Amino acid sequence: MAMSIPEFDAMDDVESIKAALDRAGCAVIKGVQAPAEVNRVKAELDGFMSELRVVNDDSPEEFYPARTRRLPAVLARSSGSHAMALNETIDALCWHHLGDNCERFHLHVSAALEIGPGAREQILHREEDPFQFFSLPRPNLVLATMWAMTDFTKLNGATLLVPGSHRWPTQRKAHADEIVKAEMPSGSVLIWLGGTLHAAGANISDHWRYGVILSYSLGWLRQEENQYLDLPPNLAASMSDDIKALVGYPMHGSLGFYDPRVSEPSFSG
Template identity: 40%
Template sequence: MAIQHVNPDTDIDVILDIIERDAAVVIDNVINKKDLNDIKNELSPYLKNDIEGDNEFTGFQTKRVGALMARSPKCRELALNPTINALSAKFLEPHCDGYQLHFTSAISIGPNETPQILHRDRGVWGGYVPRKIETQFSTVWAITDFTKENGATQVVPGSHKWDKERMPLDEEIENAEMRAGSVFIYTGSVMHGGGANQTSKNRLGVFLHYAPNWLRQEENQYLSCPPSIAKDLKPELRDLMGYSQGGYVLGFFTDPTDTEGKFESVSPKKLFGEDHDQYRIQTSEELVSSSSKKS
């Protein structure tokens, strides 16, 4: 089953239908050349480091750079892309009150890298979340061209509906080939893995994943982008990273140095001078009702 490609102006419900069917889709030509060059320049100082993986899964010829919200202004823009966020909200919110930025990484697959084992990203939670709950909405932004030869992500469209023991035939595995500036979307339940790079150049992608706001994030955003940096970011990006509450009591904080009670069991938004909290509960009945399992 080939991976379907769509244009940036495709209706989000059409894209969601493809994701429901295949758990994989490519939106072509979203980023312009100037932004691509800016992203490369912002990431270059970190990708120059000797940070290849030390096992077959992370890749002996693969470099991974995190903390993208702290390090790359252009990657912040990608994280807030309106189409991606609209898709993420509609895809994830049947199982949550909101969603959050779960993982950020620039991944550069170098020459002679071998293919990564096929896996499902939802495994990071140890298999404890029921499969009927979709845990992840994932994006891979192509900063260079993605080809089968240079390690374009391998994916098995439709495998999100398979029994977990079923393994794909070779002809069921596709590569997410796309031009630089495009974005590959896949879910946490589909089988996928990095491809083998049989060329002489690196394949670079920016990975930005989203998850329900009640799940533990794979990347600790509060250490990767601490308040001293987050204070200068857009409020909507801070909210997306988790500098907000994920429910009435999820994620509150207390400033241990506060002796006046100004920051006692409050939303992280107050750390940045914001008072609005979308999860403010007015009555005890409302609290009990909102904490009951939705039908």
């Protein structure tokens, strides 16, 4: 029998959200963004999203299903997304779930994700799967958030979660009745730990489901999205210190030194 996804409102006490995430490995918070904030981010990303080519030929082995749109580098393209990335509740959850294993956390992935009518279900996976060197259950390495830009419904591809799977050993597989759909209205945010099994749902409706994923990882881990290329220094220069710190420009202990004099080619050939 499936565990449900704990649900909260934006005004709820963060301590209860921390406890729910510890227990279930996932949680939904409703009413985090006002419609105007959602619309601003959508408008800023709209031109980039509409340029993406949508693939119609599907192969069941492909990690990313066809009939979807995926746009990385969200912070470089939408200033409205900065408040999402720096949200205070998410910051407190990251410190709670990642803070014991690092001096600071950084942005791991940013992407706008649209699931179109006819898109199949994605393969269940864990955000921490790139870090196979640790056996399951791993220490907390990643915390992920999915911001609902449209309603997420049973029919339109709401994210699938397996509550409790963040504590499972390698051999434990999810049964169909343990998989739950993260239904939530636009303006909500779904949070899950890097060890929690999840996937994009199938869209059997006639409209697109739109979410923005922002994930965070320990400040000494390689980021899944190369943040220094997706938010290069010339763009980062005009952004707040908090955003520069979040993408990982400051050092983590002795990691990440550089020579600021190396900005122009100093030799040819």
